[in-house]
Amino acid sequence: MDPSGKKPRELGGSLPVPNVQDHAARPAAELTPAILHRYLRGADAPVLSSNTTIVPVVDLARLLDPAHADEEAGRLRAACEDWGFFHVANHGVTGHVINDVKDDIEAFFNLPLAEKNAMAAQGSSGIEGYGQAFVVSEEQKLDWADMLFLATLPPEYRSLNLWPSKPTTFRTSLERYSVEVQRVAAELLRAMARNLGVAEEKMTSIAAAQTVRINYYPPCPQAHDQVLGLSPHSDAVGLTLLLQVSPVPGLQIRREGKWIPVDPVPGALVANVGDVVEMLTNGRYKSIEHRAVVNARHERVSVAAFHSAKFGATYGPLEEIVGASGDGETPRYRTIGAEDYVKLLLSSKLEGKNIMDAMKINPP
Numbered sequence: 001m002d003p004s005g006k007k008p009r010e011l012g013g014s015l016p017v018p019n020v021q022d023h024a025a026r027p028a029a030e031l032t033p034a035i036l037h038r039y040l041r042g043a044d045a046p047v048l049s050s051n052t053t054i055v056p057v058v059d060l061a062r063l064l065d066p067a068h069a070d071e072e073a074g075r076l077r078a079a080c081e082d083w084g085f086f087h088v089a090n091h092g093v094t095g096h097v098i099n100d101v102k103d104d105i106e107a108f109f110n111l112p113l114a115e116k117n118a119m120a121a122q123g124s125s126g127i128e129g130y131g132q133a134f135v136v137s138e139e140q141k142l143d144w145a146d147m148l149f150l151a152t153l154p155p156e157y158r159s160l161n162l163w164p165s166k167p168t169t170f171r172t173s174l175e176r177y178s179v180e181v182q183r184v185a186a187e188l189l190r191a192m193a194r195n196l197g198v199a200e201e202k203m204t205s206i207a208a209a210q211t212v213r214i215n216y217y218p219p220c221p222q223a224h225d226q227v228l229g230l231s232p233h234s235d236a237v238g239l240t241l242l243l244q245v246s247p248v249p250g251l252q253i254r255r256e257g258k259w260i261p262v263d264p265v266p267g268a269l270v271a272n273v274g275d276v277v278e279m280l281t282n283g284r285y286k287s288i289e290h291r292a293v294v295n296a297r298h299e300r301v302s303v304a305a306f307h308s309a310k311f312g313a314t315y316g317p318l319e320e321i322v323g324a325s326g327d328g329e330t331p332r333y334r335t336i337g338a339e340d341y342v343k344l345l346l347s348s349k350l351e352g353k354n355i356m357d358a359m360k361i362n363p364p
């Protein structure tokens with residue numbers, strides 16, 4: 001553990017891969033079988049259509065209103081225990097802040113490739129910047145997406161050299177959005193702490209740091225049903241808040257062996273419990289596997305804001321849940337320093353719940 005709590009440098013990196021937006025922009029004939037092969041996967045579990053299963057909605061304004069807080073907290077508890085995913089309505093992030101960040105993201109991805117590549121992640125120096133993360137072998141199937149991954153909070157964790165300076169408003173728009181979303185995360189975590197009967201700080205501390213992953217999924221006219229925009233994974237963080245920038249569906253969650261679409265709800269964010277909350281709650285709240293599919297004709301953009309503790313913290317089942325001297329539930333996860341946890345994450349392929357499997361002890 002780094003007692004200074006500073007952001008460590010060499011945490012691990014990702015292998016360089018082709019730019020997907022560039023592939024998609026070229027004439028179809030240039031996308032040869034040899035190129036496409038790196039993206040093609042086999043068939044998977046069936047997808048339920050969105051009108052058969054309804055993902056829960058938590059209304060943040062009601063959660064913060066004493067007249068409705070208890071009822072809404074019950075909804076939040078059920079969503080965390082049973083789903084791990086929910087829409088957040090009335091989150092209070094203004095349309096203005098959201099539209100600005102949307103416009104600036106669109107303008108960034110419309111820049112010529114060379115200008116975007118100037119923000120590219122630098123080899124093994126981390127996974128921040130423009131490109132693709134979590135590519136650890138040449139054999140691994142690739143995702144049909146490019147991304148811009150940036151540490152946003154606290155400000156001292158930022159690598160500003162990788163923050164686009166074009167469009168000129170990008171940095172201020174992203175900063176404003178990131179602060180607002182961190183507030184939403186902290187409010188949700190505070191309500192979760194009350195539901196769990198643990199000290200608020202134990203949960204809100206996992207919104208102290210934030211990274212943002214902006215996913216750009218180009219259309220995939222060939223074999224889009226055999227290609228994924230983002231491989232199945234669970235988020236290795238505390239709490240994720242996702243903005244589905246485009247009206248195009250793509251996000252799916254794994255539930256009872258099926259993939260369920262979580263289609264964009266105008267004005268709402270999508271929240272999901274991450275692996276760290278699963279560990280802290282000793283498995284009461286589950287971090288659910290999810291993926292993104294691609295569309296044959298339409299591009300799709302999403303912005304995931306990941307919240308976690310600052311470096312220097314440790315992650316493990318909370319004392320209030322497992323007891324200080326083994327008098328509570330049996331701990332089902334080991335305890336690990338936040339820095340070692342990030343190293344474990346960055347040395348792994350993005351695949352299912354592999355990080356959680358590495359953290360499990362005492363299976364039930």
Ligand SMILES: O=C(O)CCC(=O)C(=O)O
Nearest residue numbers: 213215250251292302304
């Ligand atoms: O694009 C999406 O809807 C999912 C993004 C996601 O799961 C992630 O960035 O971790």
Ligand SMILES: [Fe+2]
Nearest residue numbers: 234235290304
């Ligand atoms: Fe995710």
